[in-house]
Amino acid sequence: METNVSDKVKTWLGVASIPIMVWTAIPLLWILATSLKSTAALADSTQNILGNFWPKHMTLDNYRLIFTGGASDLFVPALWHSIVVCLVSTVISVILATFCAYAIARLDFPGKGVILTTALAVSFFPVIAMVTPLFNLWRQIGLFDTLPGLIIPYLALTLPLSIWTLSAFFQQIPWEMEQAAQVDGATSWQAFRKVIAPLAAPGVFTTAIIAFFTAWNDFVFSSNLTSENARTVPAALAYFTGASQFEQPTGAICAAAVIVTIPVVILVLLFQRRIVSGLTSGAVKG
Amino acid sequence: MTTDSAATGTTRTKARLSDRARGERALGWRLAGPAFVIMLLVTLYPIAYAVYLSLFNYRLTDPAGRKFVFLRNYLTALTDPLFWQTFTTTFIIVVVTLVFELVLGMAIAMVMNKVVWPRKTLRTIVLIPYSIITVVSGFAWLFAAQVSTGFFNHWLHVFTFGAWNLEYDWFGGRWSSLTIICLSEIWKTTPFMSLLLLAGLAQVDSSMEEAAKVDGATWWQRFYKVILPNMKAALMVAVLFRTLDAVRIYDNPYIMTGGANKTMTLSMLVANETINRVEIGMGSALAVILFIIVLIIAFIFVRGFKVDLTGGTRGR
Numbered sequence: 001m002e003t004n005v006s007d008k009v010k011t012w013l014g015v016a017s018i019p020i021m022v023w024t025a026i027p028l029l030w031i032l033a034t035s036l037k038s039t040a041a042l043a044d045s046t047q048n049i050l051g052n053f054w055p056k057h058m059t060l061d062n063y064r065l066i067f068t069g070g071a072s073d074l075f076v077p078a079l080w081h082s083i084v085v086c087l088v089s090t091v092i093s094v095i096l097a098t099f100c101a102y103a104i105a106r107l108d109f110p111g112k113g114v115i116l117t118t119a120l121a122v123s124f125f126p127v128i129a130m131v132t133p134l135f136n137l138w139r140q141i142g143l144f145d146t147l148p149g150l151i152i153p154y155l156a157l158t159l160p161l162s163i164w165t166l167s168a169f170f171q172q173i174p175w176e177m178e179q180a181a182q183v184d185g186a187t188s189w190q191a192f193r194k195v196i197a198p199l200a201a202p203g204v205f206t207t208a209i210i211a212f213f214t215a216w217n218d219f220v221f222s223s224n225l226t227s228e229n230a231r232t233v234p235a236a237l238a239y240f241t242g243a244s245q246f247e248q249p250t251g252a253i254c255a256a257a258v259i260v261t262i263p264v265v266i267l268v269l270l271f272q273r274r275i276v277s278g279l280t281s282g283a284v285k286g
Numbered sequence: 287m288t289t290d291s292a293a294t295g296t297t298r299t300k301a302r303l304s305d306r307a308r309g310e311r312a313l314g315w316r317l318a319g320p321a322f323v324i325m326l327l328v329t330l331y332p333i334a335y336a337v338y339l340s341l342f343n344y345r346l347t348d349p350a351g352r353k354f355v356f357l358r359n360y361l362t363a364l365t366d367p368l369f370w371q372t373f374t375t376t377f378i379i380v381v382v383t384l385v386f387e388l389v390l391g392m393a394i395a396m397v398m399n400k401v402v403w404p405r406k407t408l409r410t411i412v413l414i415p416y417s418i419i420t421v422v423s424g425f426a427w428l429f430a431a432q433v434s435t436g437f438f439n440h441w442l443h444v445f446t447f448g449a450w451n452l453e454y455d456w457f458g459g460r461w462s463s464l465t466i467i468c469l470s471e472i473w474k475t476t477p478f479m480s481l482l483l484l485a486g487l488a489q490v491d492s493s494m495e496e497a498a499k500v501d502g503a504t505w506w507q508r509f510y511k512v513i514l515p516n517m518k519a520a521l522m523v524a525v526l527f528r529t530l531d532a533v534r535i536y537d538n539p540y541i542m543t544g545g546a547n548k549t550m551t552l553s554m555l556v557a558n559e560t561i562n563r564v565e566i567g568m569g570s571a572l573a574v575i576l577f578i579i580v581l582i583i584a585f586i587f588v589r590g591f592k593v594d595l596t597g598g599t600r601g602r
Contacts (some may be wrong), residue, residue, distance in 0.1 A: 045440065109313075
């Protein structure tokens with residue numbers, strides 16, 4: 001494919017990719033820049049360069065504020081809630097979805113299509129439509145503002161997605177290799193461990209990352225089904241207050257944003273190729 | 287796999303074959319069943335419960351006053367100007383973001399498809415907005431546009447050689463607020479769109495494009511007559527995914543305006559009715575209406591445009 005691209009076109013495509021990268025990067029740099037500004041610099045454009053963009057004097061005050069300062073009782077618990085709720089719901093959905101997707105990819109049974117179609121239909125649910133009934137139900141049975149009360153609705157986000165993505169991954173696995181290994185004298189456990197597990201692991205892993213992102217990103221459930229004891233980071237950010245009542249918590253929000261963004265961005269950078277194939281496998285005929 | 291070989295093997299008896307098939311069926315459902323049941327429990331059950339609740343006049347602060355009113359909540363909602371205002375706002379956001387995302391996403395996908403250098407860097411960087419929490423991107427654009435903290439006004443001031451007002455309040459009016467909301471949505475979701483479109487582009491046979499080129503087709507003719515028709519399936523899926531996603535928009539306007547200046551979306555109206563006003567009956571009715579809107583859109587796409595969503599995994 002590359003052979004028919006002339007040098008001139010190559011150069012132009014290279015040039016065209018620069019504005020794309022700049023457009024993508026500016027809001028990211030902006031969050032970072034704001035998190036490094038002092039309270040005074042936030043409201044005073046003379047203390048910043050590049051048209052109020054980057055601070056002249058960088059400070060880590062905002063990071064101190066969210067980890068040890070006044071905002072820490074809000075941010076640190078929220079961070080833990082986010083990690084626990086997202087990990088638990090991801091693990092549950094990926095385990096359930098692995099069995100389900102294995103059955104769909106390998107076994108012949110009626111209802112396969114129904115499962116896949118339902119998974120897809122359910123992932124288009126307007127999640128807000130589930131908030132009202134859950135809000136009412138959770139209040140009655142005491143699940144409102146608890147971690148399980150958040151894990152259950154998060155399964156609604158992660159499970160359909162996991163079933164769909166994993167089925168797509170598993171259908172690309174050459175399962176005949178398991179039998180081939182057994183013919184060559186491997187026990188079934190050996191065949192599974194040495195042949196199938198290494199082939200299936202990337203798909204399971206990628207699905208877990210995508211499911212985790214989806215849960216990590218949620219704001220609708222977290223902001224409406226919790227108040228204090230189970231609030232996750234996205235909702236906590238929305239309820240941040242400044243050091244004093246009259247001060248905008250801009251810097252603290254940006255510092256918290258940087259903290260919760262960095263691990264996710266690192267994951268994306270490390271597993272870029274697999275995540276792309278995971279995201280598009282279910283969506284595009286192939 | 288096993289049934290295939292069993293079915294074609296003529297030496298096997300019928301009884302053994304059906305035994306085996308039956309065993310496979312049972313195992314299939316035993317493996318897939320738990321996931322399927324839990325999926326239905328956590329999604330369909332709340333929706334069914336919402337349909338039930340929507341038939342009542344029910345305030346959480348007054349549980350004793352719960353009264354069956356049949357479809358009156360729906361009638362009230364559909365005749366309420368606030369509902370139609372949120373409906374209009376939501377659809378303005380959907381249409382504007384979709385158009386820009388399609389054009390930008392297509393352009394980015396075409397660059398990514400052919401670019402030689404910086405191929406890997408570009409593909410990585412483009413994926414980053416996808417991984418940013420929507421609330422975080424909402425805040426980033428909010429702070430960037432705000433008069434006191436932002437840089438938008440400063441940059442526009444420079445680019446227009448001082449004509450732009452440094453004190454311009456983006457969140458002072460409906461249209462300027464919606465502009466920022468849409469910009470932030472476009473920034474956040476175009477990468478996803480371009481990845482879906484890139485996957486579609488990769489399936490277009492480049493020899494067809496070559497042939498058209500040899501026959502003297504212009505760049506635009508090749509794009510319009512060869513590339514687009516051949517990636518129609520991927521294009522429609524991308525549009526459907528994004529439309530259904532955009533209809534549910536909640537996080538972004540919630541963070542930026544909180545619904546002020548007529549920027550409230552349908553999802554925000556549902557949450558507002560439920561959480562702030564604890565009108566469970568009315569909130570449920572609105573939730574069901576939103577659900578029906580999503581169903582109608584999906585139906586139009588799947589039937590009207592013949593989008594085959596399960597083709598990717600079924601057709602092997």
